[in-house]
Amino acid sequence: MSTRERLIESTRTLLWERGYVGTSPKSIQQLADAGQGSMYHHFSGKEKLARAAIDRTAEEMRAGVDAQLSGPGTALERISAYLRRERDILKGCPIGRLTQDPDVMAAPVLREPVEETFAWLRSRLAGVVTEGVEAGELSPAIDPAATASAIVAALQGGYVLARAADSAQPFDQAIEGTLALLGASAVR
Amino acid sequence: MSTRERLIESTRTLLWERGYVGTSPKSIQQLADAGQGSMYHHFSGKEKLARAAIDRTAEEMRAGVDAQLSGPGTALERISAYLRRERDILKGCPIGRLTQDPDVMAAPVLREPVEETFAWLRSRLAGVVTEGVEAGELSPAIDPAATASAIVAALQGGYVLARAADSAQPFDQAIEGTLALLGASAVR
DNA sequence: GTCTATATTTCGATAGAC
């Protein structure tokens, strides 16, 4: 892997573990095994490097979610598969955690990919919910946009509960609880 | 207000806005209008001060939630009132945000009140859900603990979505979407 | 492209006078 690549990958790891404020150029350089000068040769500073890292994480996430939601199965089956897929629960969502970082939210360059990722995710899920309603699988009484937001929130909030408890249990409960409510809304 | 009080209140504000890693002793002193020596006279360091601040925020939150959930109305009405109560949505949850702070989660002294607050909250809500089931208001098919976790997660995740979008809208959608699903589970 | 040297601030705290 090139030095440039190692810098991006190391930044991705550290942003996930420690956030933007908690990640220093020095720690990035150490993890990437790159020198000071090397980092500033490839990127003009911490912010630009972080942007490259966030972009890559966002792209990966989008591709993964899209593959799962575009797969076979009914709308409910795909949503359920998405929510139940294996995750690094205690590490949380690498994009969602950036939302709590004041310096990320204050810098338009860093904020943009975060905002776009969640806008895309909510809209993508709303589409699947709509498919479920149109297929007569879900009640026409439900609001696709609100339901999609509720599903994404259950995930993001599940991570918060898991970290607070230092256990995956409340995350699983939140997911299963949400799916149970969604299932009760299904047209049988 | 005493200097000690101002230090605690300033720390509460900064922890909420910037998190633990992002809050420096200096910034606390400036906001509290207290000198270096003053702060270290009242608290042995940043960690102890943060603990005092977190404790107070946790107590306040518990008292507020408890008052709302112990109020009049059916279980569903009280849950709905709790979820819909006025909030500083874009600022997020002052306790939930600490969950993303690696230094808070790594220090048992700081982690403890966060963990306890969420454990209490989930259990308190599970109690209300159980009341709803026993009153014949909610379906006996639902799992109180899972449903409680789903409700708390919707709130915490709603904050994440709101911050990502820089808008309260996705928060409101997540809450209304969750309440709609819960309502569909009601025994009519 | 990478290295070392240097620079300025801030972090988080201690010491000791008042």
Add this chain to the structure above:
DNA sequence: GTCTATCGAAATATAGAC
């Protein structure tokens, strides 16, 4: 209780040699 002085380390770069 509060103030000023001081401290060693780290954050976030820039400069310039190789």
